Amino acid sequence: MTLLEGTGPLGPLLPDHPSEFIVGIVLFFIILGVVWKKVVPTFESTYAARADAIRGGIDRAEQAQAEANAALERYREQLNTAKDEASKIREDAKNAGAQIQAEMRTAAAAEAARIVQAGHVQVDAERAAAREALRRDVGGLATTLAEKIVGEALTDDARSQRTIDRFIADLDAAPQQA
Amino acid sequence: MTPLATPFLPLEGNAPPTFGVGSFDSRPLFPSAAWTHGDTAHYAWTDIWVTNHILQAVIGAALVIGFWLWVSHNMKIVPGRKQYVGEYLYDMLRNTVARDILGHDYKTYLPYIVSIFSFVLINNLFGQFFLFMFPTFSKIGFAWGLALLTWLLYNGAGIKKWGLFSYLKRMTVPAGVPVALLPLIIPLEILSNFIVRPITLGLRLFANLFAGHLVVLVFVLGGTYLMFVSEPIINKVAGGAAMILAFAIFALELLVAVLQAYIFTVLTAQYVSSAIAEEH
Numbered sequence: 001m002t003l004l005e006g007t008g009p010l011g012p013l014l015p016d017h018p019s020e021f022i023v024g025i026v027l028f029f030i031i032l033g034v035v036w037k038k039v040v041p042t043f044e045s046t047y048a049a050r051a052d053a054i055r056g057g058i059d060r061a062e063q064a065q066a067e068a069n070a071a072l073e074r075y076r077e078q079l080n081t082a083k084d085e086a087s088k089i090r091e092d093a094k095n096a097g098a099q100i101q102a103e104m105r106t107a108a109a110a111e112a113a114r115i116v117q118a119g120h121v122q123v124d125a126e127r128a129a130a131r132e133a134l135r136r137d138v139g140g141l142a143t144t145l146a147e148k149i150v151g152e153a154l155t156d157d158a159r160s161q162r163t164i165d166r167f168i169a170d171l172d173a174a175p176q177q178a
Numbered sequence: 179m180t181p182l183a184t185p186f187l188p189l190e191g192n193a194p195p196t197f198g199v200g201s202f203d204s205r206p207l208f209p210s211a212a213w214t215h216g217d218t219a220h221y222a223w224t225d226i227w228v229t230n231h232i233l234q235a236v237i238g239a240a241l242v243i244g245f246w247l248w249v250s251h252n253m254k255i256v257p258g259r260k261q262y263v264g265e266y267l268y269d270m271l272r273n274t275v276a277r278d279i280l281g282h283d284y285k286t287y288l289p290y291i292v293s294i295f296s297f298v299l300i301n302n303l304f305g306q307f308f309l310f311m312f313p314t315f316s317k318i319g320f321a322w323g324l325a326l327l328t329w330l331l332y333n334g335a336g337i338k339k340w341g342l343f344s345y346l347k348r349m350t351v352p353a354g355v356p357v358a359l360l361p362l363i364i365p366l367e368i369l370s371n372f373i374v375r376p377i378t379l380g381l382r383l384f385a386n387l388f389a390g391h392l393v394v395l396v397f398v399l400g401g402t403y404l405m406f407v408s409e410p411i412i413n414k415v416a417g418g419a420a421m422i423l424a425f426a427i428f429a430l431e432l433l434v435a436v437l438q439a440y441i442f443t444v445l446t447a448q449y450v451s452s453a454i455a456e457e458h
Contacts, residue, residue, distance in 0.1 A: 012388065013381070015319025016204060019226045020235070024323035027239040031297050034243045036289035042250040043268050044285070050255045 141171065199395065201312055202388075204229035231317050234310045235301065242296045271295055271443070279447040280454075287450055290331060294324060295443040298383065302435030305391055306428055313435065316388040318380070325380030328446045333372075336453030349453070371452075379445055386438045390431045397424035 015021050145167045149160060206213055206229050210222035249264025257265055276284040276291045298315065305313030315321045336345040350367045351360065397420050404417025 012202070013318055013384075015317065015322065017226045018319070019229075020204070020232060020317050020319030021323045023227075023232050023235055024320035025327060027235055028293065028297055028324060028327060031239050031242050032289055032293040035246055035293045035296075039246040039250045040285075040289045040292065042253055043265070043272075046253040046255065053255050 141167075199392075201391075201395070202316065204231045204317070207233060231312070231314060234304055234312065235314050235320060238301045238304060238314060239297060242293075242300055246292070246296065267296075268292065275440075275443055275447055279444065279451050281451070283454065287331075287335070287447065291443055291447060294328070294446060295439055298324065298442050299436065299439035302387060302439055303432075305387060305394075305435060306432050313387040313391055315383050315438075316391050318384045318388075321380040321384040324383070324442070325376045328379060328442075328449065329372075329376035331446070332449040332453045335450050339454045345453070375449060379442065383438055383442055386434055390427075390434050394424060394427050394431060397421070397427050 145163075148163050148167065206222075206225040208224050208228060210220075210225050211217075212220035212222060213225040246264070249260055249268075253261055271292050272284075272288055275295070276288050280287055301314035301320070304310040305316070333345075336349065339345070340348060349371045350364045352363065352367065355363050401417040401420030401424060404413045404420065406417075408414065408417070
């Protein structure tokens with residue numbers, strides 16, 4: 001009566017008709033075709049793009065990190081250079097100061113020597129002048145003294161003593177005249 | 179059958195009942211005169227090729243294709259809600275079924291895995307949802323069709339990788355078996371790998387769905403009979419209890435529907451994996 005009735009000894013284990021067997025296979029192939037050509041490639045390319053995006057992000061972060069490291073290195077280098085330069089300038093200044101000090105000291109010493117020299121020269125000149133004046137005067141003085149001594153009585157010790165005293169006193173007064 | 183049928187639909191002519199055990203019989207959508215009069219010799223081709231079960235398989239296939247095209251349409255690197263659902267399902271098949279079982283060649287077989295799982299799943303779920311209330315794979319022709327395809331797939335994959343004779347040797351002569359045992363082992367391996375595998379694959383799917391639908395029928399129709407046809411009051415109570423229990427059976431059948439789709443898919447992957455494995 002129905003399509004099922006009269007099927008062989010296997011009962012429901014055999015299809016009523018090959019139609020469902022064939023239709024099932026055909027439908028599956030249609031699904032497979034769409035999934036194969038459209039669905040799976042779309043999913044896989046999305047996943048690949050996502051993996052790429054994530055990997056790209058990591059790459060960018062790594063690059064930024066490297067750049068930061070390079071900048072840090074550069075700053076550190078600059079800092080070191082600046083430090084070196086500062087210490088060099090300090091050293092130079094110290095050296096220059098010492099040099100200036102030495103120069104000043106030399107100049108001062110030279111000046112002092114010059115002043116001393118000038119003093120010496122002056123003293124020598126004065127001394128020579130004094131000696132010359134003395135040499136000139138001593139003759140006259142000696143003559144004067146001798147005249148005075150001779151002019152008085154040689155016997156009178158007291159007188160001669162007074163003469164000598166007078167001479168000395170004159171002599172003391174003489175430089176003030178000269 | 180007759181007292182059971184009366185509360186529902188008056189049946190005309192020789193047409194089979196459209197519910198109960200009759201739901202296992204395919205009904206033509208446009209029955210010819212020969213069919214309505216039970217004239218076996220003169221069925222029109224539409225009586226066989228354009229039936230409710232064929233239509234439901236076609237709708238199932240259309241839903242599967244529609245679903246995958248919908249979720250894979252306009253995919254973004256950062257998924258939205260729709261894409262998230264699609265990726266969740268796809269990843270389950272791709273990572274936990276295909277990749278874990280098939281290893282590094284899994285992308286070759288991924289379309290097959292995705293297609294077979296979704297096609298079987300939606301047709302199994304038809305058994306629990308309105309409009310059809312009938313699992314397509316409890317018609318054994320559909321189950322045999324997919325079992326045959328899987329059989330062709332794993333043997334084809336093995337032959338393609340190893341060549342015909344090398345593949346047959348690998349599948350029938352396990353490594354490390356003493357020569358004395360070979361006369362026993364080889365027929366067993368042939369039986370197991372080439373005959374039992376496709377038969378159990380198709381039969382398991384069919385039998386689970388067929389039996390599940392039958393149990394639902396027993397509870398619902400039996401309960402209906404006890405409530406409406408049977409006279410003693412105790413039978414009416416038992417019928418009500420059966421109707422309530424039918425919901426539990428429905429829940430169980432939902433689990434079976436998903437599980438059988440998963441098992442069919444995993445076994446397909448497993449068979450392909452054993453056919454292309456380096457050692458087994």
